Amino acid sequence: MSEHSPLDLAEGDPFGPHNLPYGVFSTADEPGRRRLGVRIGGHVLDAGAAAHALGSPYATLLAQPSLNPLLAAGRTAWRDVRRALTAWVTVPAHRADIEPLLHPLDAVTLHLPYEVADYVDFYASEHHATNVGRIFRPDGDALTPNWKHLPIGYHGRAGTVVVSGTDVVRPSGQRKAPTDPAPVFGPSIKLDIEAEVGFLVGTPSELGKPVPLADFREHVFGLTLLNDWSARDIQAWEYVPLGPFLGKSFQTSVSAWVTPLEALDAARTAPPARDFPLLPYLDDAAEEEQGGFDLRISVEINGEVVAEPPFSSMYWTAAQQLAHMTVNGASLRTGDLYGSGTVSGPEVDQRGSLLELTWNGRDALELAGGKRTFLEDGDEVVLTAWAPGPDGTRVTLGEVRGRIVPSA
Numbered sequence: 284m285s286e287h288s289p290l291d292l293a294e295g296d297p298f299g300p301h302n303l304p305y306g307v308f309s310t311a312d313e314p315g316r317r318r319l320g321v322r323i324g325g326h327v328l329d330a331g332a333a334a335h336a337l338g339s340p341y342a343t344l345l346a347q348p349s350l351n352p353l354l355a356a357g358r359t360a361w362r363d364v365r366r367a368l369t370a371w372v373t374v375p376a377h378r379a380d381i382e383p384l385l386h387p388l389d390a391v392t393l394h395l396p397y398e399v400a401d402y403v404d405f406y407a408s409e410h411h412a413t414n415v416g417r418i419f420r421p422d423g424d425a426l427t428p429n430w431k432h433l434p435i436g437y438h439g440r441a442g443t444v445v446v447s448g449t450d451v452v453r454p455s456g457q458r459k460a461p462t463d464p465a466p467v468f469g470p471s472i473k474l475d476i477e478a479e480v481g482f483l484v485g486t487p488s489e490l491g492k493p494v495p496l497a498d499f500r501e502h503v504f505g506l507t508l509l510n511d512w513s514a515r516d517i518q519a520w521e522y523v524p525l526g527p528f529l530g531k532s533f534q535t536s537v538s539a540w541v542t543p544l545e546a547l548d549a550a551r552t553a554p555p556a557r558d559f560p561l562l563p564y565l566d567d568a569a570e571e572e573q574g575g576f577d578l579r580i581s582v583e584i585n586g587e588v589v590a591e592p593p594f595s596s597m598y599w600t601a602a603q604q605l606a607h608m609t610v611n612g613a614s615l616r617t618g619d620l621y622g623s624g625t626v627s628g629p630e631v632d633q634r635g636s637l638l639e640l641t642w643n644g645r646d647a648l649e650l651a652g653g654k655r656t657f658l659e660d661g662d663e664v665v666l667t668a669w670a671p672g673p674d675g676t677r678v679t680l681g682e683v684r685g686r687i688v689p690s691a
């Protein structure tokens with residue numbers, strides 16, 4: 284009998300067989316060979332090699348340098364592959380085949396696991412939208428008249444979505460405070476975070492055919508933590524009247540791990556009660572009963588927790604966002620990624636951006652490393668999250684990490 288196996292996990296390991304997020308890794312001896320992996324405990328299983336060793340019909344789908352072929356394969360394949368993976372890491376008879384294909388996490392490099400097609404970002408937290416409205420538009424109503432009738436969003440820049448661990452170069456741009464006589468150019472002095480959850484589309488849809496609410500699980504493969512880095516000074520000057528542009532397009536960081544929707548069945552929850560009736564394409568009883576996710580996010584700056592935003596407080600659900608995004612006939616592509624919008628809860632320490640936590644720089648945070656209003660060069664931000672899993676377990680999402688480096 285072998286001594287301690289990496290498959291013998293501690294009771295309650297949040298990366299147990301109930302979780303099994305997907306990623307793409309390479310090893311030091313073959314840095315150019317990217318492989319699909321599945322996280323189990325503190326290890327990554329080489330999914331393609333495991334499928335090959337066990338004669339799985341999914342060997343070709345899994346022996347890939349990216350998650351995209353599996354994303355495109357559709358929901359039946361997603362379910363079958365997950366079942367197979369669960370068996371491979373739990374059935375004792377497979378251990379001899381599987382154990383040599385496990386790589387310790389600290390011995391691999393993780394890559395962006397999918398090719399991002401289109402990137403959209405929503406604005407679904409009532410608390411965030413209310414706070415931002417008060418800060419940016421103090422003379423108007425905090426929420427715009429459309430806010431509770433449709434999930435507001437904008438198209439972002441797919442090519443600048445990067446994997447966790449990638450440094451963030453402080454962006455430069457135009458800014459003009461209301462009191463400045465003219466705009467100035469330079470490195471942003473209000474660099475911020477936005478704690479979000481990203482939803483990853485697998486199955487494409489046809490141009491001209493809206494995706495109904497009930498088809499969410501046919502199209503969305505899984506979710507991932509996302510940090511929508513935002514330069515508030517650039518944003519405040521440029522956004523009228525077309526919305527976010529260069530203040531947000533310089534970089535968006537996502538976790539190296541994609542958690543399949545099936546791992547989060549026990550975390551489904553009802554979104555907040557509706558203040559207005561929804562139009563039929565956004566209204567569905569099942570959605571109102573369990574369209575949300577009970578994900579508890581944590582935001583750390585330089586190792587200190589500065590906020591714990593609750594995803595369960597989001598007004599719009601991911602299925603409503605998908606239905607809205609396609610109701611005009613716009614089609615989905617494999618690899619489309621959409622952000623939930625900044626997650627902020629009702630309490631001050633539940634706000635998912637420094638803009639809100641410091642009220643646009645008015646109230647500095649007192650951190651161990653000194654006061655902070657916005658991010659300074661060298662600061663490192665880490666988003667983590669967990670959700671209730673089956674039978675009292677926890678499902679932890681892969682972290683998203685980024686360090687600010689000086690302007691180029």
Ligand SMILES: O=C(O)/C=C/C(=O)CC(=O)CC(=O)O
Nearest residue numbers: 405406407415419477624625
């Ligand atoms: O209200 C505005 O003018 C701007 C809002 C944002 O910065 C938010 C955004 O990116 C969407 C979100 O993350 O909720």
Ligand SMILES: [Ca+2]
Nearest residue numbers: 404477511625
């Ligand atoms: Ca955002």
Ligand SMILES: [Mg+2]
Nearest residue numbers: 511531534535
């Ligand atoms: Mg961004």
